[in-house]
Amino acid sequence: MPHGRYLEVMTAQRQTKQLQAVRNAFESAGRPLSIDELHQMASEDLDSLGLRTVYRVVRKLQDADEIAVVSVPGSSDRYELASVASKHHHHFHCTSCDRFFDIHGCPGGLSKLVPEGFKLERHDLTLSGLCDACA
């Protein structure tokens, strides 16, 4: 049996405090979070939270299309709310605190950069430097 959204939807979902703590972390952060950031932030609500559980909750939220993975250059994967991910946007990476932030807007005009014969399907832009707190 495939592991996926359908199965999860059919399966009973318990509203555990661990799940809530991770959800709260996404809501309150308002930016893409790594597994470790999620663990740290959600642990403030629930100090007994295990890293193993964070991995499992993240997988479950992914399967439920509640969050989406954000692959970034040079750092580990981040996750963000699907409601945010569904709106085209980009990210800013602070090289000092290693946090990622959402950037709204897009330069556009990228199709003219694509070589002859190539088929453009998506693009990712990462600005980097210092965030307001670190600057």
Place this chain on the structure above:
Amino acid sequence: MPHGRYLEVMTAQRQTKQLQAVRNAFESAGRPLSIDELHQMASEDLDSLGLRTVYRVVRKLQDADEIAVVSVPGSSDRYELASVASKHHHHFHCTSCDRFFDIHGCPGGLSKLVPEGFKLERHDLTLSGLCDACA
């Protein structure tokens, strides 16, 4: 003693066929290469080439500023000639063959996307889709 370019420059450098095979791979590919791609391509010149040696040669070329690392989203690091890296450019990632290609040109106008108080230092753009061979 620090491990760095200065030391390497002072140390005798032997023109081994392994080093030449890796250099040739960079020259003939004309695109950023992963460790495994380097190993595969250079092995066509020199079938005895060990992966361990590729790691070492890449490190040495980095220390000598002959090549630079290219961090990309969702895939392992690539390396490209410093002469290419020094000219601002971006990359295209083929999701079918997993190869990266150089893109010349840049959309520009990114500073207006930066949030108030943030300091923009660099940016990375990755287009993705299908390369000409896969399309």
Place this chain on the structure above:
DNA sequence: TTGTAATTGGCAAATAATTGTCATTAAGGG
């Protein structure tokens, strides 16, 4: 050609990130 030391390559070991296992806990329907 010879001597020396840089280089190589196979394998083990160190890293780092994620997952399997399983006894225990607890959510929530009845």
Place this chain on the structure above:
DNA sequence: CCCTTAATGACAATTATTTGCCAATTACAA
């Protein structure tokens, strides 16, 4: 309030990548 079983968390195990080690090889200066 129970009872069933989903969920948790500690730990071991796995996976993937990179590096340490060292005997054998080889570049190249003398």
